[in-house]
Amino acid sequence: MRPFLRMTAGARFAAPLFYPAGFIIFKERKNLMKLILLGAPGAGKGTVAKQLTQLDGSVQISTGDILRGAVQAGTELGKQAKAYMDRGDLVPDELIMGIMEKRLQEPDCKKGFLLDGFPRTIPQAEALKVLLAKLGIKLDMAVNIDVPREVILDRLTTRRTCSNPKCQAIYNVKSMPPKQEGICDKCGSPVVQREDETEAAISHRLDTYNKKTAPLIGFYEKEGMLITVSATSSEAVIDAIKKKLAA
Numbered sequence: 452m453r454p455f456l457r458m459t460a461g462a463r464f465a466a467p468l469f470y471p472a473g474f475i476i477f478k479e480r481k482n483l484m485k486l487i488l489l490g491a492p493g494a495g496k497g498t499v500a501k502q503l504t505q506l507d508g509s510v511q512i513s514t515g516d517i518l519r520g521a522v523q524a525g526t527e528l529g530k531q532a533k534a535y536m537d538r539g540d541l542v543p544d545e546l547i548m549g550i551m552e553k554r555l556q557e558p559d560c561k562k563g564f565l566l567d568g569f570p571r572t573i574p575q576a577e578a579l580k581v582l583l584a585k586l587g588i589k590l591d592m593a594v595n596i597d598v599p600r601e602v603i604l605d606r607l608t609t610r611r612t613c614s615n616p617k618c619q620a621i622y623n624v625k626s627m628p629p630k631q632e633g634i635c636d637k638c639g640s641p642v643v644q645r646e647d648e649t650e651a652a653i654s655h656r657l658d659t660y661n662k663k664t665a666p667l668i669g670f671y672e673k674e675g676m677l678i679t680v681s682a683t684s685s686e687a688v689i690d691a692i693k694k695k696l697a698a
């Protein structure tokens with residue numbers, strides 16, 4: 452399935468080349484997507500990122516997924532991060548920058564990448580700017596997904612996540628339940644409520660977002676890189692991104 456999806460995605464971002472024999476081939480867009488997805492917890496960054504990767508084969512880099520994988524695997528990073536995550540606090544910037552400095556140099560990032568949940572603080576955004584300059588990487592834009600607080604609260608309390616660290620597919624008990632209750636459609640692992648999705652931790656995560664992450668909207672606006680999309684459907688967000696990339 453994937454090669455076909457990639458071909459159609461290539462076509463979406465490509466200029467057709469006309470050949471004398473009447474064949475049309477599509478030249479894949481060389482300049483692959485490099486985006487930051489901003490938005491409160493539950494705004495849909497993960498869902499949008501997963502759908503965008505299907506379009507052109509770019510990779511989703513979610514610091515939350517990386518950290519949850521490390522916690523489950525019991526690595527040193529996981530041990531250091533767990534208490535912060537369970538409380539709904541941010542993991543210290545140094546730990547996150549250590550992860551990202553390595554991750555952005557892995558070969559799959561050459562296919563383009565979607566940063567989901569990173570950067571999360573002004574110091575992370577500043578460090579990212581320095582890191583990207585060092586690596587010679589230019590971002591296309593930062594997309595601010597703006598969703599009303601009531602929608603976010605409802606989504607987070609009803610969200611369920613695949614417990615397999617390699618999958619972490621997202622479901623919703625109301626709007627997108629797995630076909631078989633509690634079992635992931637994609638990999639068959641149990642689908643669970645995240646430990647930081649209790650009411651107390653959710654409200655703390657939203658406060659942390661407002662204090663520490665929302666200022667990034669102004670940061671990327673000043674950098675001339677921001678688009679804001681006020682939409683609750685991932686399709687509308689993706690359409691806005693595609694329009695902007697094509698402009």
Ligand code: ADP
Binds near residue numbers: 541542543570647
């Ligand atoms: P959500 O966007 O739904 O809050 P994530 O999966 O992005 O969830 O993050 C889960 C938790 O992982 C956060 O509450 C935080 O503790 C930690 N985390 C993820 N990304 C970062 C980051 N860039 N900086 C600091 N902490 C992070």
